[in-house]
Each structure stands twice: as structure tokens, then as C-alpha cells.
Amino acid sequence: MAKRTPAMLGLCFLVFPLSLVAAIYWLFFLQNHKARDDEDVTKAEQEATVEFSIPGTVVGCVIGKRGGNVRQVEESTSTRIKFKAGTLDDKIVVITGRPEAVARARAAIEATVETRLKPDDPNTVSMVVPRCAVGRIIGRQGSNIRSMQRETGAQISINSSGTSGDERVCTIKGSDTQVRKAQQLLRDAIMKITERSEAIAVPLETVGRIIGKQGSNIQRIQQESGSIITYDQSFSGDGMGRFLVRGTEDQIQEARRMLLGLQTEATPLQSAKLLAMSKLPNTGEYFSTFVSAVEGDGDVWLQEVGPNCTELDGLVEAMTSVYDNLTSTHDRLSRVSVGTLCVAPFGSDSSWYRAVVEGLDANGTATLRFVDFGDTSVVELATLKALRAEYLTLPAQAVRCSLAHVKQGKHWSVHSELDLSTLTKCSTWTPLMARVINCTSIPPTIELIDTTTDEDIDIASEMVTLGHMEWIQDTSLTLKPSVFTYVSLPSTGSVFTAFLTAVHNPALLFIQPQGFLSEIRMFTEHMNKLYVGPQTMHISTFAPGDVVAASSSDDQSWYRAQVISYAQGDDSVLLRYLDYGDCHRVRVHMIRPLLPELMHYPVFTVPCCLAGVVPNGLTWDPAATKLVQEHAKAGQDMPLSAVISSYVETENGKLAAVTLSAEGQPINALLIEAGLAQQQQTTPAIRECGEERHED
Numbered sequence: 001m002a003k004r005t006p007a008m009l010g011l012c013f014l015v016f017p018l019s020l021v022a023a024i025y026w027l028f029f030l031q032n033h034k035a036r037d038d039e040d041v042t043k044a045e046q047e048a049t050v051e052f053s054i055p056g057t058v059v060g061c062v063i064g065k066r067g068g069n070v071r072q073v074e075e076s077t078s079t080r081i082k083f084k085a086g087t088l089d090d091k092i093v094v095i096t097g098r099p100e101a102v103a104r105a106r107a108a109i110e111a112t113v114e115t116r117l118k119p120d121d122p123n124t125v126s127m128v129v130p131r132c133a134v135g136r137i138i139g140r141q142g143s144n145i146r147s148m149q150r151e152t153g154a155q156i157s158i159n160s161s162g163t164s165g166d167e168r169v170c171t172i173k174g175s176d177t178q179v180r181k182a183q184q185l186l187r188d189a190i191m192k193i194t195e196r197s198e199a200i201a202v203p204l205e206t207v208g209r210i211i212g213k214q215g216s217n218i219q220r221i222q223q224e225s226g227s228i229i230t231y232d233q234s235f236s237g238d239g240m241g242r243f244l245v246r247g248t249e250d251q252i253q254e255a256r257r258m259l260l261g262l263q264t265e266a267t268p269l270q271s272a273k274l275l276a277m278s279k280l281p282n283t284g285e286y287f288s289t290f291v292s293a294v295e296g297d298g299d300v301w302l303q304e305v306g307p308n309c310t311e312l313d314g315l316v317e318a319m320t321s322v323y324d325n326l327t328s329t330h331d332r333l334s335r336v337s338v339g340t341l342c343v344a345p346f347g348s349d350s351s352w353y354r355a356v357v358e359g360l361d362a363n364g365t366a367t368l369r370f371v372d373f374g375d376t377s378v379v380e381l382a383t384l385k386a387l388r389a390e391y392l393t394l395p396a397q398a399v400r401c402s403l404a405h406v407k408q409g410k411h412w413s414v415h416s417e418l419d420l421s422t423l424t425k426c427s428t429w430t431p432l433m434a435r436v437i438n439c440t441s442i443p444p445t446i447e448l449i450d451t452t453t454d455e456d457i458d459i460a461s462e463m464v465t466l467g468h469m470e471w472i473q474d475t476s477l478t479l480k481p482s483v484f485t486y487v488s489l490p491s492t493g494s495v496f497t498a499f500l501t502a503v504h505n506p507a508l509l510f511i512q513p514q515g516f517l518s519e520i521r522m523f524t525e526h527m528n529k530l531y532v533g534p535q536t537m538h539i540s541t542f543a544p545g546d547v548v549a550a551s552s553s554d555d556q557s558w559y560r561a562q563v564i565s566y567a568q569g570d571d572s573v574l575l576r577y578l579d580y581g582d583c584h585r586v587r588v589h590m591i592r593p594l595l596p597e598l599m600h601y602p603v604f605t606v607p608c609c610l611a612g613v614v615p616n617g618l619t620w621d622p623a624a625t626k627l628v629q630e631h632a633k634a635g636q637d638m639p640l641s642a643v644i645s646s647y648v649e650t651e652n653g654k655l656a657a658v659t660l661s662a663e664g665q666p667i668n669a670l671l672i673e674a675g676l677a678q679q680q681q682t683t684p685a686i687r688e689c690g691e692e693r694h695e696d
Contacts, residue, residue, distance in 0.1 A: 051095075054093055054113050055090060059083065060554060060555070061636075076104075077104045079098075079105045081093065125183070127172060127183060147525070149637070153174055154172050158170045172186075200242065207231070217314070220310045221310065225252075227245050228246040232244050243259060278304065278399055285435065287305075287434055289303060290302070290303040290309075293427070305431050308394065309397075311394055319351075319352045320352045326385065328382070336381055340356070343391070344377075344384050354371050354387060364380060366379055402443050403446065405472050409467060423463070432459075433448075434446050435447045487602045487604055498513050499638065505624065506613060507615075508655075510606065512579075527559070528558050531592065543566070545563060548575070562575065571588055610659070611645040627670065627676060
């Protein structure tokens, strides 16, 4: 369609008696609209986008806490900044805006990177690492390499290209001591993942028992340990045989334990009245398990994957060879009652299994529960045999459990039981991952996860999705401990090294003694293992003082935290991370109950105040807090020299009054020199997460 022009409008005036005012207004509208269109086009044409890479180790510094640094650059340059995945060790920065603004934003980011990467020590060492070990060294979201850097004080980076396709170059920067410590940690990590071979000698008379019938024991050990095992027939030792085991350090250790465990015969129990039951691992620990049976009410029977599986196979084989050759009168049970232990075949299976009588029928049959698998079967009483004492040493291998946080749905049926059997791969001897949630309940409650697919499947969640089960709303898991145990600090007057992890003001700051770095790293790794995988535990309400587990948006790791404040209906909670002292708002869906076993560890950061300084007025000037943060590089793992001068009584208990020095400069004195504090021996004001408190 042709565009309207002023000439055409004039012709319209001859036909339609429009007023002169309306015509002038219409012309003005068209010209103004065209000017705006031209301006938008010019603006779009002038915008530019630039992409460049930065080391992944400094991305957190560039972004800043809660995005503060990158937001400041965007606002000061009127640009838009995004980050996307790059190579193994790099991230891609994408900046959009006017060309001159993009250039300023890039310069600001590159200046931050250069400052962060500037080495404090000229000592640089290169180390070649196997490509297969790079993932183990870096860890999930870079957690392992950050822990190594923090523990050693060295800077560690791994180049994305190396000397060959199977090797990568690792660069270590720091003092001689820092470099040596980093090299040792790297060697330990490589040893755990790099394959090697080891010879294991055993007495010659035990070789047959270790190998098992048609190699069944060796096959089982290889499957469970992940190692490759061969018997060295060329070895001619003095009454000894030798197995060659190939695998990683962890795989070889597991294979050695299982091989040597098969050397010894089980010692018969001379008198046994009760068969011991297997114990589940500690609450919160993940373990590999088979689901051997499923109950009609939704419970499952577990067989933990491990050496006992091999021992059970040997036990069944031994019992079968004995009971198959007995006459009908040998080892016959003279009296059978509910609870009687016995041996019986299962269905058409020709093997013999341990069982307990759960019911008796008038027609001469008994309902048996097979204690090592959890199955039930109806068997004629004449078929049952007495369980010999030598077959009582191995505990019953099947443990009945309930899925945690769920209950039967309203439409539970036989189809629900069939779907549960399919999801758990029941009796297919496919290992799943399980974790005990409550070991004191009857039966114990567990989380069960199928990790054999591309995406992990939480069995309870899937059963809820299918409509077979419902979630149980449980708010009793929140803990409220009355006393916290902190790591111990050196005695008054002692000089020690510490890291400043958080500063609320000079009267309330948090330090981590350097001597606990290894414990902090191991605790963090342990906690993240407990919370890995699908999480089904939820908290519906929060109260100040509640202790929880919270995931950090900065590195997706899990940390212990305490609730500071929460308003019912909010989608976030104000938390303090216990082991670091900093406060953040965290989304409700990123918070879980803290497992009881994690309460036994001390809090790794200690609340302190700067010794001998008080504010000039009633409250601390924010500039004083900023000075402490900048000089001590709070949260940046900068080692500080610390001395405790005394302990100060406050409404939060005793606080250690410390003098902190950064690069030889006492921060306490810097506050006074800057006119931000005065020297006075008084009780400091306490200010916590934005809330001021004063002593009367």
C-alpha cells in the first residue's frame, strides 16, 4: 500500500470538510512518528555486542556477591552483560551496548581479572596431569580445585590443551611451601583415579575357593570393585598363588579386601538361637543396594551391595550341596512353629535358602519368609530342614524398608506394586543408590534413587507422579540447638593465621583459623555428598534460630545455615551461613532440613570484634566496615595475622577481641588513622545482619 503524503491529504481536504487545526495536528503526528522511528533505527544500528573469554577461576570475583560487581559495571556503562559456558577452564563474557560503552565495560572487567590474577609470589611451577584425572581434580562446579587452593594458599589452574591428547598442563603459583603442598594434593588426586596394577599373593590352597565355581567369585569381585582380576599361572611361589589386579587405587583396595576375605573359612557358631540381622549404613550415607523384593504395602527389601553378596552366594552353594544329598529323615524338623528358622527350596529353584516360618496352615504347609531376599512362599512342612549352626554366621541379608516422605495413595492397587517393582528393578540385581533417612522408625525409612539412566530417578517422586503415593508433610525435621560448639582459638596473646570470612561491622566479624582448613574441606565434601541427587525433604515453616542446610547460588554447594528472620508466605529466608558468618536471603526451595549427623561437627568460623576500637558515634559508619572489608579482603581467602587481646562479654556471649593485620598493617590502627573509630576499652556495639543492638 502506498504511503500517505501531504499532497494526498490536501486533496482529502477538498472532499472532506476537515478543519485546518486537525490537518496541522495530523501532519505533526506523522513527522514526529517518523522521527522516533529513525531514532530507534539509529540506536539499533549503533548497538554492538562483543564476546571474550576470562578464566573460570575469577568469574565469581567479576560477578561479585549476589551479582553486585557486574551490576555496578552495567549501571555505570549502560550495557548489558551476560556469561555463558566456554572451554574447560574459561567462561565467555557477552557485553551489549553502544560501542564506546562496551569498550568501557570490557576494560573494567579485564582490570578486575588482571588484579585477581596478579601473582603475590613469582614462584610458578608446571605439572603434567593425566587427562582422565582432570575432572577429579577440578570437582563439581570447581569445588575440589577451590578447596586445594584454599588449603595450600597456592593458585592452581589447568590448561584446556596439553602436551598430548592424554595429558594436561597444571600451573601452580605461590611460595615454595604452598607449591609443594599443592603438588602433593594433586598427586593424591591423580593416584585415586589413575589406573595401575598390583599383585596380591594368597596361600595356594585358597585359590580355588577365591576363584569360585566357574569363576563366580572373581566375576562378582570384578563387578563390585570395578577392577580387572586375572590369576597368574606363571607364578611359582613357595606354596603361594598370585592374582593380578588392575584398576584405580580405590578399585584395587576394594578388590584386595574382598580377595583376602575369601581366604578364611567361616567359624561355626557352637550354639545359636537367633539369626543376626544386617545393619544399614549410617543415616545420611549413600550406599549401593539391590532391591530383592517388594511388599504389597509399598515397602521394599534391600540387599546392600558388598562383600556379603559374595559370601551369601558361597553360603547358598554350600547349603545346596549338603541338603541335596540328605535323605528325607536327615535334619528333619521335629517341631515347627511361627518363628522357626529353617532351610527350604524356593519355588522351582533347585537351591536351598535360609527362611523363617511366618505362618502355619491346617493342610500341612507353612508360609516362609526367605531372610536373605525378603520373598515369601508356601512350602510343605515335610520339605523343611533344620538350619545348621555353621550357616548362622552370616547375618540375614535382606532388610525391610519404607520409602521416606511418602505414603500409600488413595488408589493403591496391584498395579501400584507392579510399577514399584519395575521402577526399583526388583530381582534383576541392578544396583540402585539408597540413603537412610530415619533408622529408628519401624521399618527404617530410606531414599531410593536409580542412577542407571541418563537422569537420576527418585523412586518416591516417580511413584507420586504416577499417582500411587502421596507426600507426607513433615515439619519435625527442623533442629533448634541451644548451644553451638565453635572451633577453638589459640590462647590470649598468641599470634596465629586466620581468614576473614564476613564483616558486619568492626564489632562483629567472623574468622576461620587456618589450622582447620583440611577439616573444613573434608566436612564440605561430606555434606555435599549427603545432599547430592534429588532432594525430597522440605520445610514448610521457619523460625529464628532454626538450623538448616542451604544451597548457595554462587557455587551450588550445600552449607549449614541458621534462620535470622522469615515472614510467613515469603519465598525467601534470611540466613546466616554458620561456617562463614555471611548473611543472605535464600529461596525456600533451596533450603532443606539439616541431617542430625552434621550437628556433631563444630562451627568452623568464630565471631569476633576488633580490639580496642569503638565507633565515633552511637553506630558504626559504613565506611569503617568497608575499610575492614577492603584491607582484609573479606571472603577472598587472604591470610591475616591475628592476636587475641581479650574476651568481651556481649548479649551474644563472649566475643574474642582480636587485632588483625594485613600485610603488616594492623587494621584496628587503620580505622583510627582514617578517623572512623576511636581507641577506647569499652564493650562494642553488636550489629547483626542489618539490626543494631546496643549495650545499656
